[in-house]
Amino acid sequence: MSENQSSSKGVTIAPAEGKLGILIPGIGAVSTTFMAGVEAIKQGWAAPVGSLTQLATVRLGKRTDARTPKIKDFVPLANLEDLVFGGWDIFDDNAFEAAANARVLEPAQLEKVREPLEKIKPMAAVFDREYVKRIDGPNVKQGTKWEKALALIADIEKFRVDNGCARLVMIWCGSTEVFHRAAAVHQTIESFEAGLKASDPDIAPSQIYAYAAIKCGVPFANGAPNLTHDIPCLLDLARDNNVPICGKDFKTGQTFMKTLLAPGFKARMLGMTGWFSTNILGNRDGEVLEDPGSFKTKEETKLSVLDQILQPNLYPELYGNLFHSVKINYYPPRGDAKEGWDNIDIFGWLGYPMQIKVDFLCRDSILAAPLVLDLVLFLDLAQRAGMRGIQEWLSFYFKGPMTAPGLYPEHDIFIQLMKLKNTLRWMRGEDLITHLGLEYYD
Ligand SMILES: NC(=O)c1ccc[n+]([C@@H]2O[C@H](COP(=O)([O-])OP(=O)(O)OC[C@H]3O[C@@H](n4cnc5c(N)ncnc54)[C@H](O)[C@@H]3O)[C@@H](O)[C@H]2O)c1
Numbered sequence: 001m002s003e004n005q006s007s008s009k010g011v012t013i014a015p016a017e018g019k020l021g022i023l024i025p026g027i028g029a030v031s032t033t034f035m036a037g038v039e040a041i042k043q044g045w046a047a048p049v050g051s052l053t054q055l056a057t058v059r060l061g062k063r064t065d066a067r068t069p070k071i072k073d074f075v076p077l078a079n080l081e082d083l084v085f086g087g088w089d090i091f092d093d094n095a096f097e098a099a100a101n102a103r104v105l106e107p108a109q110l111e112k113v114r115e116p117l118e119k120i121k122p123m124a125a126v127f128d129r130e131y132v133k134r135i136d137g138p139n140v141k142q143g144t145k146w147e148k149a150l151a152l153i154a155d156i157e158k159f160r161v162d163n164g165c166a167r168l169v170m171i172w173c174g175s176t177e178v179f180h181r182a183a184a185v186h187q188t189i190e191s192f193e194a195g196l197k198a199s200d201p202d203i204a205p206s207q208i209y210a211y212a213a214i215k216c217g218v219p220f221a222n223g224a225p226n227l228t229h230d231i232p233c234l235l236d237l238a239r240d241n242n243v244p245i246c247g248k249d250f251k252t253g254q255t256f257m258k259t260l261l262a263p264g265f266k267a268r269m270l271g272m273t274g275w276f277s278t279n280i281l282g283n284r285d286g287e288v289l290e291d292p293g294s295f296k297t298k299e300e301t302k303l304s305v306l307d308q309i310l311q312p313n314l315y316p317e318l319y320g321n322l323f324h325s326v327k328i329n330y331y332p333p334r335g336d337a338k339e340g341w342d343n344i345d346i347f348g349w350l351g352y353p354m355q356i357k358v359d360f361l362c363r364d365s366i367l368a369a370p371l372v373l374d375l376v377l378f379l380d381l382a383q384r385a386g387m388r389g390i391q392e393w394l395s396f397y398f399k400g401p402m403t404a405p406g407l408y409p410e411h412d413i414f415i416q417l418m419k420l421k422n423t424l425r426w427m428r429g430e431d432l433i434t435h436l437g438l439e440y441y442d
Helices: 029-043 095-102 107-112 114-118 145-162 189-197 205-215 232-240 253-267 284-288 292-310 364-384 392-397 413-427
Strands: 019-025 083-089 165-172 220-222 244-246 271-281 323-330 339-347 353-361
Touching (some): 019 145, 019 205, 019 364, 029 095, 029 114, 029 364, 083 095, 095 107, 095 114, 107 114, 145 165, 145 189, 145 205, 189 205, 189 232, 205 220, 205 232, 220 364, 232 244, 253 271, 253 339, 253 353, 271 284, 364 392
Parallel strands (some): 220 244
Antiparallel strands (some): 339 353
């Protein structure tokens, strides 16, 4: 019996020719660290650590075949040289100034990429203080929500022409919006467009960006936990317009650790009574998350992870009484250098209790930047491969992976990675890897 499973003959993938424009709502810590990093890598003095598209390999065929090309040599991805950046923000600082304010990168390093970053001037944003309460800025569009959507569409098309882009991808790196649920206005594209014209308060700014992108045939990813395009009308529009989409909320820091550790405890059938997580961070993201509405949006994605990994309904004796709590505290002295503490109460054989403490002194934007790079390159690949709608194989990158309605998301990072690599194998007509491997012992 084989370790592999025959895949299809692969799919036709258009070549990655020409410029790929990356459009980003939110020129803040994550997006500027991403753009500065790409420029540094292009200049040859930094390495793309954390990026699968740049560093990871994919095993093909049997373990004895010794075929492990780099992902970027296996599927046709856009070259870093062909990326062009643009975006929107409520502040009119260019990307160099925004990166300097974010204080993620060393000033001397940032200086080396000053020239390309200074050229990135944010376009006027679609913004609503009802959705992000702690900040306000002057660089915003006026008019009805419909007029704002049309203005974004005009921005997208102008960017495409001005920069000679063959293709575009949009990724939301804006602040976390307040928690809200899908309403009547989000059900059909007709109701949504009527809602835009009536400036319906249930339509969030991030939904107007997503609408504009998908309408223009531009793939869209959501790096924040906002509802955004996870609503029936935009899911339908993405399918109808052949646009690949994915989200939500970059899986970095503490939740990344959680999705590493929890599957391990569960794999060994160790029980758990509590998981207490707390964070301090002092960047603008932390300031926005001080607002209870924005925190609630974040909390939803952070809390759902454990429940879905541990499946207490299937294992009530191990996880039926789990107490899970997540807190974020705004603490300016730390800036982007977050500290995340976890106390995990587990139990073993005969119910004997044990504790695990994790203290992760991480850097939020340093962890998020390579995810942005991978997501834009993979979404562009998906579009050239004719894939549309939710790209569940990109769950690997998200705290709250989007899935088809009625399907529970897969949070285990190792299953997510297998899914991602098998999707690449499938695209190229290579055998899928099942890890059975009985043939080696025949
Ligand atoms: N850094 C991480 O590890 C990480 C992980 C998961 C999710 N995220 C999310 O990614 C997003 C970006 O994080 P960050 O640290 O860069 O935050 P940030 O505050 O530095 O940047 C966000 C930027 O978005 C702008 N903005 C807000 N609303 C906007 C709008 N409607 N249109 C255009 N711009 C708008 C803000 O002015 C700000 O400059 C946040 O939502 C954050 O929660 C970050």
